Amino acid sequence: MLRRSIFGELGTKSLRSKDRLVPWRKHVMNEQHALSSKATNVHCSPLGNFAIKQIRGYSLIAPSSAIGRNRILLMKYPMLSLHHNQSIRTYIFFENIFDKIFPSQEGMENMKRREKVIVALKSKRQRLLDSSSQTRAKFRQWRVSKQEQTRVRFKQWRLSKQDRIRLYRSSIESRSMKMMNRFRQRSNDARLKWKTRTTSEVQSIINKGRLRRELIKGRLNRLSSRYIRRVVTIEEPFKSEWFTDTGLPLTSRDPISQRFVNPWNSISTNGLKPFVEVWRWKKTRFFGFLDESLSNATKEQSSFVNERTKEDLKADALHPHKNQVNLTWIGHATTLVHFSDTFKVLTDPIFSNKASPIQWFQDKEFFGVPRWKQPSLTPDDLGEIDVVVISHDHYDHLDLGSVEQLHHENKVKFWAVPMGIKDWLKDVGIPDEDIVELEWWQSVMFKKGHDGNIKKHGLNDFARGGYSVKEFLSNERNEEDALVLTCAPTQHWCSRSPFDRNTRLWCSWAMHALVNESEKQTETTNDPLSYYFAGDTAYPESFPLHRLIGDNLGPFDIAAIPIGAYKPRFFMRDSHCNPEEALRIHKDIQSHQSVSIHWGTFPLANESFIEPPTLLDKAIHDLETSGEHFDTNFSSIPHGETIRSGRK
Template sequence: MSATSGDAMRNGVSSPPRTVVTRSSLICSSGKDKYTFDSERAILPIRSVDLQTIETPAEDHESSSSSSVVKRDSVVRRLDVHHSVRVDGRFRNPWTTWTPPSFANILKFGLARDRSRVPPKEDLDLALPMVRPDFRAPPADALSLTWLGHSTLVARFDGISLISDPMFSDRASPSQAVGPKRYRAPPCSVHDLPSDLDAVVISHAHYDHLDRNSVTLLNARFGSDLRWFVPLGLADWMSGVGVENVVELDWWEENCVSDKSDVSFVFTPTQHWSQRTLTDDGHVLWGSWAVVGPTHRFFFAGDTAYCDVFRQIGRMYGPFTAAAIPIGAYEPRWFMRQQHVEPAEAVRIHQDIASRFSLAIHWGTFALANEYFLDPPMKLRAALESAHLEANSFATFLHGETRLVYRDGRVERSKTKDFIL
């Protein structure tokens, strides 16, 4: 593909009849990576599996993505990996480690006693203190991470600034009157986020990761200047809440922010599920994000159980300067192991993807499962020791804390000591 034709695609200029071009070494230098590159998604066969009535998600998406609200510069689709699987209109996990939860197990979990034992606010201020976030741009040789609670963080590197799974509401629920209530408030508001925010990455459609109020507030502040990278099946929902600059991707597809094409956002697989109502199970895909820049690489795991795909992500896009990996909401294991990692499995992901430094997420904010609220960081430290890894290679942050991760492996805390009481 010539530079001229590539620029034409990125600028939305019409051209002669399109052709899908296979190219090598887009990101890695091995010369063995195969891609298709087009201004729209190529229609390609998906993995053959022992399931009936399999649909190709790209075929459905080709028609749904014609909406004017979906803007993109290009989509890169790999040919040498297995893409998502859809059965009877619903996405399904292809992993052998996945078993759908039974109704009996769901009922049993719902009736189980909550063992999180979250204390009153006065004690929480001592156990989980908050600091005011520091959103200053990092040095060129560093990547900055600011944890805002649960799976929400701001990452800044290579001239890009992104926020993951923004959640600023009190409850992870369709209603702010009922449902799981956060026991640790966010350390800042949407108004306090950096003004140069470029992108949002959404891992899946569960209420603690896709919050309508937060989406609406971000859209009101940034409008179409903010690009939203979302899983396949979510563009219509985003359009329904007024968001225009949306890029919807299948597993292993990638895209970029319009004027910062040297940083690629790759949607990578996980083992999880997605649902917001009683009838929309599997209508939206789930996954993780590998954000690959010229100097740094960042991995956001979203929400996941452990499966072999993380080794593949590490081989294809690692090593990562930094990663954000969940460590909470893992008990009881007979129910949660299909969908959430425990700290020891989170450490395996850290190793699989070759992360130099990992931030622990998905804990310390909501009581979504039955473990004691401070067990995740304690078990993380034990898992690191068991794996013979440095304790500071995979860390928990204070709510609002910022750290700088340098290319040479150094990690520094932000100098701010402005505690929020």
């Protein structure tokens, strides 16, 4: 019974362990197996009733009585078992069968001791099993607790995330509602403001229409004949691309030489004259065969001298009146123009003593012509100038010394020039960003803020599909003051040497200024202030050049028109207009008031000093006595005098 229990508790466990004892069990049960060993490998137990044999990493346990000569005999020992040296899970004991059959006192004691050992080992094994089961139970409990903690934390995280999302969504909804309310409020305010402003503007337009109705009727009656379609026949060669579909002349070049030409008069106005004509004109000047009127020119100057002092003229020129165009004639084609007290423009500045590439022999007509009349203002008197405009490159209009002096003293903010002169100014040292180069019918806008700084704002070309000048101004109307300069065509030519003839463009300038006055606005002050500077021009006989300028850019508050350098007519007809033709220009451009320039300063031609204004007065008198109803407010003023447009 004891043996069976031991086998059931220990032998069975050994057979099921990792030690694989089945082969050894088979040999033992068949009683046909013996293991040889050396005596040194046999170890006796302390009890003395069994021995241990170590074979190939395993321990063989057998009764000590079975040990013979270097051999352990295995005879009918069913409890023989193997125990691996590295295992602590199996304990094997073998009973001495002889002691059971023939018990003795010593055998009984040994059996009791063995039973005690077995009981102790079983209790130890049970304790080990119990501790292992407790460890597994604790681990399972720890794992369950951890899972539960993880489950609780995840649930808390999910709830907190939902709370955060709910809170974030509520904050977004709150901010969205606030933004929507503000947007609705601003929209309502803007809609109400726009409705009020639109209503007032519409009412103002209606009132203005009522006030202007009679004026428009009268003006249409007077100008109806000017809008009749006329067919102009050009006898000289021309290209279709030189004109727009409406007949406006464009900036044109000769297809062979690529030099600029007057499209309506491309041959006779190219500035090139036969030598016979040049000699016919110059012989009276080079060899002293002067006309009697020209020889008496210096004596007649005193009859056209301003009696006011220079200080009074300067004070009058530098203190403009508001809401008016203030024009000061400095000399020749140099004029100082104030648009109200906002914009200051200088035209064709020449302050040198001679119209020449060199200033030698200033009192002699050698490489140029000397100056008869000194300028009424010097560059030091002018102060800062917003824009300087140049009409063309002749020495009496584009003077190197004057340009260098204005540039070095930093008096000019912008330079407006026709095509080709920009490179010349850059050679002088003027920065590229300060120069505006335009073609015919192109416009540039300058704006001046409350701080007084002027800046270039935009370009426009209404001949090629852009806006008209008034539309250009109306589209940009705001709190800033605006000045629009338009490059307009003239009949002239260019040259500063025998090799650069007509490589640069010539032009006139139409100027429109929109000034925001703080005083009460009247019917006339809603229109921009306007000024026309003709530069140097002839009067085409077969082409309505100046009528086109007046129809597209006019009318003008005031204009500066040349009346000198027209004799002899066979030589000067294609380059300069005489006083009678200047009066026609005044009429064609629709100028309310005009001032004569380009006379009495340089002896460029054979007329005397006083002849141009005298012939102008005669032409005006003849026009008035002829019964033609036309505003002939065209006058000649002394050097340094200032006139103002008729606006109040």
